[in-house]
Amino acid sequence: MWKYLRKHFKLPNKLTKKEVPDGDRATRRFRVLVLGPANAGKTTLLERLTDSPAGEAIVTRNGKRITEIPRGYDQRGIHSIDDEITYESNPDLVFHDSGGFEARGVEEVEAVWQFIRRRSLASPSQQLHAIWLCIPTGNDRPFGFLQSGFFNEPTASVPVIGIFTKLDGRETKIMTEVLGPAPKPSDFLDRAPEVEQKVAEFVNGLETQFRNQPYPPAGFLTVGNMHEVTERSIALCNQLLQVTMDALPHETQTSLLGLTVWKRNRRIHTMYVLQR
Numbered sequence: 001m002w003k004y005l006r007k008h009f010k011l012p013n014k015l016t017k018k019e020v021p022d023g024d025r026a027t028r029r030f031r032v033l034v035l036g037p038a039n040a041g042k043t044t045l046l047e048r049l050t051d052s053p054a055g056e057a058i059v060t061r062n063g064k065r066i067t068e069i070p071r072g073y074d075q076r077g078i079h080s081i082d083d084e085i086t087y088e089s090n091p092d093l094v095f096h097d098s099g100g101f102e103a104r105g106v107e108e109v110e111a112v113w114q115f116i117r118r119r120s121l122a123s124p125s126q127q128l129h130a131i132w133l134c135i136p137t138g139n140d141r142p143f144g145f146l147q148s149g150f151f152n153e154p155t156a157s158v159p160v161i162g163i164f165t166k167l168d169g170r171e172t173k174i175m176t177e178v179l180g181p182a183p184k185p186s187d188f189l190d191r192a193p194e195v196e197q198k199v200a201e202f203v204n205g206l207e208t209q210f211r212n213q214p215y216p217p218a219g220f221l222t223v224g225n226m227h228e229v230t231e232r233s234i235a236l237c238n239q240l241l242q243v244t245m246d247a248l249p250h251e252t253q254t255s256l257l258g259l260t261v262w263k264r265n266r267r268i269h270t271m272y273v274l275q276r
Contacts, residue, residue, distance in 0.1 A: 028092060030257045031127060032244075033081075033116065033158075035098040035150075036134030041165035041226060045134065046095055048226045049237045050087035058091075060084040081115050092260045096128075109150070120156040129253050130244050131160045133217060137206065138169020151213035159247035162210050162217035163240065164203060167224030174198045218247035 036042050047054060059066045061083045085095040098112055119128035175195050179187050207220050221243050223236045241261050248254050 028256065028259070029094045029125070030092060030253075030260050031094045031096070031119070031129050033096045033098065033112075033119075033128055033131045034134065035112070035131060036165075037136065040134040040136040041223075042097065042134050044226050045132075045163070045165065045223065045240075046085070046087070048229070048233050049240065050089050050093060051229075052087040052089050056087060058086045058088065060086070081111065090260060113153075116155055116158060120158050128158050129248065129257070131155060131158055132163055132240075132244075133160055134163050134165050135206070135210075136166045136169075137164045137203070137222070138166035138173070151210070151215050154215045157249050159218040159244070159249070161240070161244055161247060162207070162220045164206060164220070164222040165224075165226070167199070167203070167222050169224075170202060171195070171199050171224070174202065219243040 034042050034046070043054075043057070046052075047056070061080060066083070081096055081098060083096065085097060086093065096115070116128065116131070119126060122128070175188075178191055178195050178198065203222050210216055210220070221236070221240050223233075223240070226233050226236065238261075241257065245254050245257050245261075248257065
């Protein structure tokens with residue numbers, strides 16, 4: 001297992017199996033807070049990351065599974081940031097959802113901060129390890145988090161990873177702007193470099209805005225077309241895990257995430273072998 005992890009991920013050379021925390025399963029789970037507005041692609045990202053079909057999330061509240069997730073679960077008054085979201089394919093990855101963080105008021109934003117502060121100092125079984133901030137690039141308001149003041153104070157020892165989601169939506173908008181309403185078939189190929197350049201400029205400008213904050217994310221990743229199971233979407237999931245591992249402050253946390261990565265990739269590899 002450790003040879004596999006070192007081959008495919010940038011793990012510390014001195015990392016050993018002994019550094020994986022002992023104890024019950026709860027202490028060996030990697031916990032992530034997923035922030036982002038509604039329709040930011042958060043659920044799709046988690047489903048692809050865990051190789052799970054739509055609607056297979058397991059939501060647990062106060063140690064009890066919610067058997068029927070109500071419609072509008074992520075809306076105010078129904079959703080709880082303390083709810084644990086897991087997937088049967090990899091129960092060692094535990095997620096917490098902010099539930100439309102950007103659109104909420106001061107009290108809700110403060111509730112997110114209280115969660116971060118509380119969980120960063122919690123016992124090993126409840127400790128928060130990373131924050132994934134999903135910023136949809138397909139809409140025209142990708143800077144809502146900057147206006148919320150979220151980056152004006154540090155998140156303790158919990159690294160934030162900025163994930164620019166739904167790049168395919170932004171690519172479509174830029175393509176329409178470049179090609180016009182009635183492009184010729186040859187235009188798609190001839191002007192593809194121009195479209196790619198404008199997409200890259202948009203992403204770079206977006207990343208620069210976030211990097212210039214007082215406490216910017218520790219890493220960035222841009223994803224698109226995550227609703228499809230492809231080699232590209234699987235590779236992007238691996239990149240997200242790698243960016244997260246690179247940002248973790250402690251080797252014990254790196255090995256903890258590395259173990260879940262190994263389990264995930266072993267399952268995906270087995271699935272593809274059986275399908276052949």
